Amino acid sequence: NAGVMQNPRHLVRRRGQEARLRCSPMKGHSHVYWYRQLPEEGLKFMVYLQKENIIDESGMPKERFSAEFPKEGPSILRIQQVVRGDSAAYFCASSQGAQTYEQYFGPGTRLTVT
Amino acid sequence: TQLLEQSPQFLSIQEGENLTVYCNSSSVFSSLQWYRQEPGEGPVLLVTVVTGGEVKKLKRLTFQFGDARKDSSLHITAAQPGDTGLYLCAGTNTGNQFYFGTGTSLTVIP
Secondary structure, eight states, rough: TTTOOOOOOOEETTTTTEEEEEEEEOOTEEEEEEEETTTTTTTEEEEETTTTTEEETTTTTTSEEEEEEOOSOOOOEESSSSOGGGEEEEEEEEEESOOOOOEEOOOEEEEEEO | OOOOEESSSEEEEEOOOEEEEEEEEOOOOSSEEEEEEOOOOEEEEEEOOOOOOOOEEEEEEEEEOOOTEEEEEEEEESGGGGGGGEEEEEEESSSOOOEEEOEEEEEEEO
16 A cells, blocks of 8 residues: 555444544655445545644534644544444555545545444 | 546456456546445555546556546456456546545455
């Protein structure tokens, strides 16, 4: 998967807890995308970030979900007060920049809410 | 929402057969990508097409972008068990947001 790192690979949370998913982009990439994949469904866009800047968050649920990509360190997708419906595979992808049209995916984080 | 429909949804064939999967939309895209995803892993980029009518070949895989840039096809010649996986197409106009199809799940039987 071309060097995009995600951790943890598997995360189990009880309802009401917080989930933090981390993504380190490929070397030289400054743009990160987050997607959610539910069983039997395709990948759904959530948010697109550059370093210290959210470019497009039109796919993010309005409540409980947030994302950041700080100047130093990985991008983080944060889900507060998780519910069973948040159980899914969350993927991040990185690219060199806008208009490149190519993105490379990490292995994903499987979130299970019990 | 710009929808991409893929067909067939499921395909099971014998090793050595040829197959074509389709990705269709009513929307025009600046570019379209094809990915293959294996269980428990992230999608792996196979190809990007940007010009209407463009044809790209990757060994036994041939990708075509429709003239109107609304649809694409992936043709596999002499399929092998290693081709098994979920094939996803994705379209974008700005590079800000990529719209994914629901995928074609391919099984190649030895």
